Amino acid sequence: MPLIAKLLVQRIALGLLLLFLVSGLIFAGTMILPGDVAQSILGQSATPEALANLRAELGLNEPAMQRYFNWLGGILTGDLGTALTSGTDIAESIGKRLSNTLFLAFWAAIIAVPLAIFLGLLAVRFKDRWPDKMISAVTLASISIPEFLIGYVLMYLIAVKLRWFPSVAMINDGMSLGDKLSAIALPVAVLTLVVLAHMMRMTRAAILNVMQSAYIETAELKGLNGFQVIFRHAFPNAIAPIVNVVMLNLAYLVVGVVVIEVVFVYPGMGQYLVDHVSKRDVPVVQACGLIFAAVYIGLNMVADIVAILSNPRLRHPK
């Protein structure tokens, strides 16, 4: 299969090129002001000595291109630099937090993906009847409220009023898996709710699209019932769009994590990023921004690859 291999290589090369350009954009994003980064970090009242020290520390005395390639070269060899505020190694601080964040996102995805596909199928089966209408009303409501507010509403109802789960999600290495899961139950629930709405709407649209095909009508005419038609004929043909939907939403999940971690005081990447944005710790912000963007681009690339692999028409383009 040389053609499909060529398509895949093209897509992966495009992803890598995109990642390279994005790193440039993130680097340029922190120089967007015409003034001096050191000045805006320290404020107007900074002494000239402090400014000079910070400039030297940030390497601002070198030209921008050289700084960018130094930074990029460091990242490629696993050196993310040191944090301005604490002087600690960024790669070390991020390592632990990244695995915490992925742990949270993993459990949210495990619950959200099957649930969203099942509810999407349900909405299609009972299209325009009350289950469909109720599902779309609930999804409309949940995408109209920002994530952090859903977080506090759940925290108020479940953690404070009902006392089922702790209101902050502190985890550490000494905890057993069960304890960890109980600690992250609420943030996982919020993330599930947030992506569930999007994923369900898109699953419903993807299957409805397939349902209009002629072979579905044939299946109905030969006497299959509603669920059989959906499972045996519509669902296999809707897998590519659904996988696409799932990947896009996992990418969305990675961003939603930032805010939810702050709400539940969870020791992950998101909180690390937000803390250091308010401290104006530029190297940390650049490193975190690049990692988030890389995960986002990576998941989008996987979505495209799955779409290429699962679609016979893309495998044999005319």
Add this chain to the structure above:
Amino acid sequence: MKNIPISALIGLFFTALYFLMAIFAPLIAPYGMAEVVGDVWEPSRIEIMLGIAPDGFTESQYWLGTDNIGRDLLSRMIYGGRTTIFIATMATVVSFTLGSVLGFFAAVTGGWVDQSLSRFVDLVMSIPTLIFALVVLSVTPVTVPMLIIVMGLLDSTRVYRLARAVAVDIEVMDYVEAARLRGEGTSWIIFREILPNALSPLVAEMGLRFIFMVLFVSTLSFLGLGVQPPEADWGGIVKENKDGIVYGIPAALVPAFAIATLAISVNLVADWVLNRTTSLKGGRG
């Protein structure tokens, strides 16, 4: 205009209500925005009426209670709505002006201008908006004009895509060719030929972008990177009162109600505009 569906009427009513409250905030608010009027987190009149207030409280002069340092929460909400709606509106204006003009320009000009603009927009959109905003806000001063510019610029990429897609369809129409043959310049074609015909899908999209902006600025303020205290705004009110949640004080949930009702009512209006557009234009939208 006579047969507006009931859902759109409800949406229009509440949207108008929120905008009027924002405009006339100083006349409506019972107390000043930063005025300390009572104790910390006094229960609200609504809680007392519902019988869910803590024991020992039988009356309150504050409809929504007081906040974390004893300011009247209703006044904070009204002034906060003013800030939130103002920033969201201005950012929407920036993103629409820039996004649609550039999108039309790219569609009309075509060639390498179109290619380079579109590829650049693709590049910016491949970074999650919130992450990119955080990166930029880590070096810029967090002021209201700066917020408006950053949010507007980042969001204009989405408007650009829509505007370009709509304009590419219109650009091949006979009347555009007629204008070209007449010898009209690019700006005439953009503003007199394409803009009037692309207006309705753009207006429907505007509602959705406005909601996105409200959610975006609330999120930034909640993270402490948006509107700075003592200025009030809905995300900031959550941040100020979040510690009360653990003690069972629901003050931080009030903005949830406000944001959700505003978002849903604007959505209802946008849905109606979109439906009207698609039925008029034979499905194009």
